[in-house]
Amino acid sequence: MFIDILHALLTGSAKSSMKDEEIVQEYLLTQKGYYFDILYKRYSGKVFGKCISLLKNEEAAEDAVQEIFMKILFNLSKFSGKSKFSTWIYSITYNFCIDTIRRRKKDPSTLVDDIASHDVAEDVEDAFLLEMNIKKLKVVLEKIPVADKAILLMKYQDEMSIRDIGGILDKSESAIKMKIKRAKQKFKKVHHEIFSNT
Amino acid sequence: MKANNFKALQEENEDRFANKSEGVKKNVNHSIGLVKMIGNMFDLFIPRIFSVFTYMSGGSPSDKNQDEDKKNTTKYPNTK
Structure with missing residues (x-):
């Protein structure tokens, strides 16, 4: 010893x-x-x-x-x-x-595969998320569904590759790309809803 | 270098954990020690429990190994 x-x-x-x-x-x-x-x-x-x-x-x-x-x-x-x-x-x-x-089961939206539920309209720039004021970032991350939050953390906080994220969530790379795109759109939408009047 | 406030958020959360880290580590070590101890107890007693069941159901516990040990052990171990 x-x-x-x-x-x-x-x-x-x-x-x-x-x-x-x-x-x-x-x-x-x-x-x-x-x-x-x-x-x-x-x-x-x-x-x-x-x-x-x-x-x-x-x-x-x-x-x-x-x-x-x-x-x-x-x-x-x-x-x-x-x-x-x-x-x-x-x-x-x-x-x-x-x-x-x-x-x-507090958050039923948690891991629902919601690929079909949103309209894919526009790409959200990475800089919009990465350069956001940290207090605002926290608020918006609190408001979006956990599945979207998790995927954004994997992509931007852990800087994981699409392949690795796909491995973790057991999804194809194209599905992951789509999920990231939609998570970013939700992020932007929630940000707009909360901060558009301030 | 590009700004990444996701990283800054991570650092902020890590700082919150700094004063809790040791306590959680102690709990982890304690739980692991407990699991290892239970594992060792199983290793030690499970073969004997089987022997007891065999004995209770009317069979005789295998004494093949004991016989072999007896064969290998001479009365005077340091002599040929």
Whole structure:
């Protein structure tokens, strides 16, 4: 135990510069807790950020972080390395939050496939979303359906590829492109409804 | 560099977690420890439970391994 701690202290800086995938390999080989600690330190804040954005409740988000990290730990051996480790973690996070909301059934619009329900009129520029004042951004994200919010976070916050988003949501790339387009339109519409008079 | 306020929002949310991080980590470690302990208990006792059931249903627990151990163990272990 003491030797483990000493080893961790002496090599801590070297380990903190290791790639995620290397840390996962080391953890799987040695089962030493400090490898998991490094991953926790790197990702817990980001996971919490997504949970609180989607679940809209701080306590629920804390519980979700706990459960998500347990899932990550128990499924670490299943990480194949096909995608980035961050993408893998975020996919667990999004799917967990989406399942939680589905169970709550508070928001029936959550994950309804609403491709046919909106008129595709115009493309919304990325800059409109990216450069929006952060307070306004928060307000609008609170008002749009969770499914749209999740897809916008994947695209603009996590900068995931269309392919990765498709993998997480189990949809084709063209369906994802369409969903992003519609989510942006809804975002713009909600923004207009809230802020057009101010 | 292009502005991205989605990232700024993420950083803001991360900051909110800073003072909760250790508590959540403790809970994670505690839960993992508990699961591991239950797993170890199963590993330890499940084979014995099967033996007990076998014994109760009238069979005799397999003593094949015990016989082999006896064969391999000489009376004086350090002699050939």
